[in-house]
Amino acid sequence: MASLQMFDGWNRQYEHYCGGVLINRKWVLTAAHCTIGGKRKFLVVLGAHSLSRYESSKQIFHIKRQIPHPEFSRITGENDIQLLELENNAMINNDVDVLKLPGGMVDDLKPGTSCLVAGWGQTSKGFPSDTLQEVTIEVIDRKTCNSKDYYDHKPEVTQNMICAGDSEGRGDSCAGDSGGPLLCNGTYVGIVSFGKICADPKKPGVYTFVSKYLCWIWKTIAMQAYNMTNEKLY
Structure with a gap:
């Protein structure tokens, strides 16, 4: 990190x-x-x-x-x-x-895949963390992430992005975590990119899909x- x-x-x-x-x-x-x-x-x-x-x-x-x-x-x-x-x-x-990059193109991640994101970003208390934190989240399919109840294509979650969060809003990446890693099954697959409201189940984090680059x-x-x-x- x-x-x-x-x-x-x-x-x-x-x-x-x-x-x-x-x-x-x-x-x-x-x-x-x-x-x-x-x-x-x-x-x-x-x-x-x-x-x-x-x-x-x-x-x-x-x-x-x-x-x-x-x-x-x-x-x-x-x-x-x-x-x-x-x-x-x-x-x-x-x-x-x-942290090794993927050896080649990683297949698109299946919805529900368990992943880990780490960083010093804001916690549930609303303040940045002084110590490195990590949280487990799950991949959400793009169709859901782009649906009206979620991001509604504003902006669009593309094939170059990964959408991941927690259906109960228990954890998420947040302000200060940008640029940090998303690891799924031990593989470095994503970079924290954007989100709207931290730990909102309908506004999950969006990650740059590393293997596309x-x-x-x-x-x-x-x-x-x-x-x-x-x-x-x-």
């Missing part, structure tokens, strides 16, 4: 803003809406459990490059995915590890490595 932290000019400190996932020693995957626009300053913190306490496990990185998907839409939420290149390589140890992810990373090699040659 990665904590993407934004500099708060008023409090003169970095504060948790979004989640993310370390997919190799130099790259973090998160949601595009987390950093799009403006000249805000960000850090990535790895190995954290508590955001406020000192923990020797924490590794802190400046971001060298932010690469949102070129076709990301704030209006529809489509293509809400982004790569962050760290200034330095993360140290892999007992506290920090890589594997080509873009690996192509982007390879292109940056190629460019870096060429820069060194000159």
Whole structure:
């Protein structure tokens, strides 16, 4: 897990803003809406459990490059995915590890599939959590999620998205969880993208379907490595 932290000019400190996932020693995957626009300053913190306490496990990185998907839409939420290149390589140890991407295209998830979402977002008390939390939710079929009682196609939950929640409103992703991972059957399948009302059974969380973007992810990373090699040659 990665904590993407934004500099708060008023409090003169970095504060948790979004989640993310370390997919190799130099790259973090998160949601595009987390950093799009403006000249805000960000850090990535790895190995954290508590955001406020000192923990020797924490590794802190400046971001060298932010690469949102070129076709990301704030209006529809489509293509809400982004790569962050760290200034330095993360140290892999007992506290920090890589979460592997799916090996190939993951079949569409069956409704009712049990999944886990994690982050430091708002809890039932209405405040962000200082410690990393996780909750179990279930996949909801897109037809239901797009129905009049749910999102009513405003926005549309597309084939590039996963809809997941709890029919009794006991758990959900919430503000501050954006960019964090959705894992189903132990596989990293989704990125927290958007929702309307936290833990509302009729307004479940919507997640970017990671496997739909594997080509873009690996192509982007390879292109940056190629460019870096060429820069060194000159």
